[in-house]
Amino acid sequence: MPRDLITQTVIQAGFSAAADEMFSMLRKTAMSPIIHEVLDVGTGITNAEGQLLGSGAGIPTFVGVLDKAVKRILELHGPDSIADGDVFITNDPNYGGVTHLSDIVIALPVFSEGKRIAWTASIAHWSDVGGMTPGSMSTRAVEIFQEGLRIPAVRLFAEDRPVESVMDIIAANSRLPEFTVGDLWAQVAASRRAARRIRSLAETYGLAAFDSAVERLLKEGRRRALAGLKRLPNGRYEIELEQDDGDVWRAQIDVSDSRFLVDLRGNPVQKRSPYNTSRDGAVISAQMMFKAVTDPELYANEGSFAPLEVLTEPGTIFHALGNAPHGYYFETRIRLVDMLWKCLAEIIPERLPAGHFASICGTVIAGRHPDTERNFTMVEPQMGGWGATSARNGLDCMFSSSHGDTYNCPAEICEARYGIEVGWKRLNLADKGQGRHSGGAGLSTCYRPRSRVVVAAGYSHSRKRVWGSNGGGPGGTNSLSVKRRNGHLERHAFVSDLEVDLGDEIIIETATGGGWGQKASGTAEMGDLGE
């Protein structure tokens, strides 16, 4: 009875276990802190055609990336040329990379009985892939070429052996080659480990049982999504939202019992600045919100997103083409999530929190360690305030909705690893969204470099305040400031190549969350415990 229900369940559990195993291995072996602490990494198992079967813990924005990457690899190379022992690598959104050049996808086809049965793939943010600025994310980039090495979905291994020339090109194009080599091997080893597990599932239970487990899994994902969709009110909902730069973005969401259509046409044309995303990236934003309102469990496969359709217009910021730069695609993507979230919160305010600080607040500090004299690049997102809900106050100091099992860097490790003193790290209570329930606290951090460093940063919601919901008040704004030795204070939102000297302070303040509901007159606000 190889096709029985129980066997299928056992095989399906094997897919998740394999993706988890990859994840935990990557975390333990990676070199770049943004991989092992921030967990800016995703792992996934797809079927032979690149349909997502399971993904490792990490961050939601990387669920649904790897399937797109594998499909593109299949398209570019043709299924027949792909052999056992191959490993592919890509980072370019035009070649299945989905995000930006800093994120490296490594994908390994799994064979059993001479047949391709699955892929094990991972995506991870490397600390430096070259380009015009340390950390590879310049706000001044006008073309993708300035953002680092483009790897157009090429073979990294053939017959289980590295293609040395490709390895050499990759190492030569990084300011931190020992990191790229370490991260590359970590990803390859993780793929191999998971492949062994997938292969053993097929060998133990046979290919027929394997295939029927896959088929049933995808069906289940679809059923779960449709069941969640039925709990949303049908209708057509529209939103327009002004951004910090004065642009107005718009979206229309059509909800029916069988379809969730997100229309993103009519948005600003793509820019000669790094705030564009590929169409795949925009789809992932829509997937995240769709998942959050239909089936917020960790469970996700290709079927989970089946009822979702996304319309984009080529040549716009949500569907960038050609040589457009993508370095800060993640700000565009989280702002898109924020807009779709607000659109839905207006329809179902009880089911969604008010707005959160809605920015990665990506912060890159590069320099030379004053004690070890080794080069370092610190690449970190920031925590911020989350919005209140119908039931409670917002959460204090959490990473953004684009993140997940992401860990901040302890001050003690920061001081040792980068030689940067952390002056303070505390809750930022400024401009908390008021209401029946109030928004959560943001973060206030002070870094004091002990030698000259170069800073790059991207903070959205630096001008427009975080939105409140159902009558709740707005939250705060995000900012990165530099307090110079002479006392002069500079406030920044998007900046690159910012020089900070010994004696200067970098001060990060992230937004408090939005409030929920109107404060009943005459009653005191329900404050946070113990404040």
Add this chain to the structure above:
Amino acid sequence: MNETITRVATDIGGTFTDLVSFEFDPNTGRSRVRTAKVETTPPDYEIGMIDVIRKAGVDLAQIDFLAHGTTVVINVLTERKGVKVGLITTEGFRDTLEIARGNRPDFFNLHYRKPPPFVPRYLRRELPGRMDYHGREMRPLDISPLKRILEEFVDDGVEAVAVCFLHSYANPAHEVAAEAEIRRLCPDLPVVSSHSIVREWREYERSNTTVLSAYVQPVAENYLQRLNDKLTASGFRGSPYVMQSNCGVDSLSATARTPITMVESGPASGIWGAAELGGLIEEPNIIALDIGGTTAKCSLIENGDVRITTDYWIERDRKSAGYPVMVPVVDLVEIGNGGGSIAWVDDYGKLHVGPQSAGALPGPAAYGRGGTDATTTDANLLLGRINSEYFFGGEMEADMEAVNRAVEAVGRKLDLAPMEAARGIVRIANNNMVNALKLVSLNRGFDPRDFTLVAFGGGGGMHAVELAQELGVTKVVVPADAAVFSAWGMTMSDFRRDYIVTHLTDFEPHTADSIEAGFRELEEAAREQFASEGVPRSNLAFKRFGKFRYQNQEHTTEIELGDQRITASRVPAVREGFESAYEREYTYRLDAPVELVGLHLTATAQVGKLSIERRPPSGRDASAAMQATRSVDFATDGIHDTAIYRGSLLEVGMQIGGPAIIEESGSTTVVNPNCSAEVDGFGNIVMSIGI
């Protein structure tokens, strides 16, 4: 004069208090083991302890070594029954405890709840003063605000104070000074400093550990005091040792100061038992599996060594970030999968087992206490693996009607007959456990075929063979008295402390001397501490471990360094040891410099010696222990007429061919058709699995 050495362990669990007593006469070489079990007696746990000692007929005055294990610390934590704590920390960092790590493991869920801190903001206070990561003072400590802070703490009803400053792992001077001042100002207020528990970096983990230690300290100290008083009053002439999470015991007085180290002592004693058993039967490589009522725990023992980690969290799962407790804890994987785990079918027709458990009340449907959910135990009853006529050794009647109803209900949702559903439940439960077992073995690059599976707890013997088959393990041992095996492990444990400190340095010949100095410092500290407990310096045994990584990595691999000096000439061999362990676990090596990140020293002192004798075969045939035959469903191994043996009648050397079932009062061992069992010289059931 009576020269018999008597070692006793009492293990207080949620439902039962267990005892194992081990008497050994060095003149005759004879030994005797007694076990007993009574119901736990909350809140006066010490009564149950005296009860169980009396029930076993052990003379308190004759006990040479008494080990005690308790769940008091984990209970206080999970039930939030600790005291009100105030935290003193470094200026600028009072919110560290609340900011935590900012992670949201349940990442599609926008309604995630962040675990609230154990100390609210108004009780988290700061003092000026800073150390750097080398332990050098950047700014002096100012203790002058303490007087006012403590006055406010007392006014607010604070019952214990935790002190944690940045980089105190590298230099505890500021904590030492603050703690002394607090004791001077408030002599009656319990105070705990982070450096006395943890000497590793990561300020959130260290702060939380210190806070939780303060939170449980007064409660645990009171418990230990009452226990000691009661023992003394009842005629015990020594001082009891307390089981710790690192598989060793520690003195009562040391435990009362930082009781948080007991947090995982229950599982640790079982895993230590497996390691000791491995030594006894000459199997140094063990996979230990403890299947209880609500969870299954597993751990890998390589070359006789248990792995110790400080990366331990409570209440952490896929839905919650949990709370870190950075103390030496045996490295284990725990899953919500035990005998009482509930089988359920989700809205999409998929069968799951656990992590919800029917607990003791209502318990499995078979208990007949109103439980309507089918559990793993119910499925095992229906399949005939557990004898419905001899449930709990005949002490309880299995409500088979309730079992049928519960399993049928699961089957209906799956469109399966009840027997099919029962098989499905057992297969899913087994698969959950296999995945956990792979986490500790295969996923770390170990081949399970090189290991012996030691299975204990109420459900260990029930599932062991099938799990071994999945993993390719060919030898399974179900220890004698598997149901009180944790207490047995405690009787075998040594006085042990683990010293783990952050010590970041390049690993090169020229750094060997500073590393050696680091270990010596730890050894000297250990000697002093043990001496103050009356342990002579010569009785201490040390083992050194280093935590290594390639430069720029974060996570480390721990390598045993033996007890020899670290010299420049040893560096290449140690490096090779790291690289081969790294390659085994992660499949590749790098051409990169290696760093040492931490030192780990274990100091052990044996308290009382005993040796267990192997008994000769009785020469009798196993048929003497055979009770009956019945039809048993072995799931994927088919349905067979099966011989049933009574465990208490088995004798050394008896051999049993599968299929067979061995029934004891607290556990059942399933011998599948293609395997055979033999009772070894220590009374363990040793099974060989055919390939």
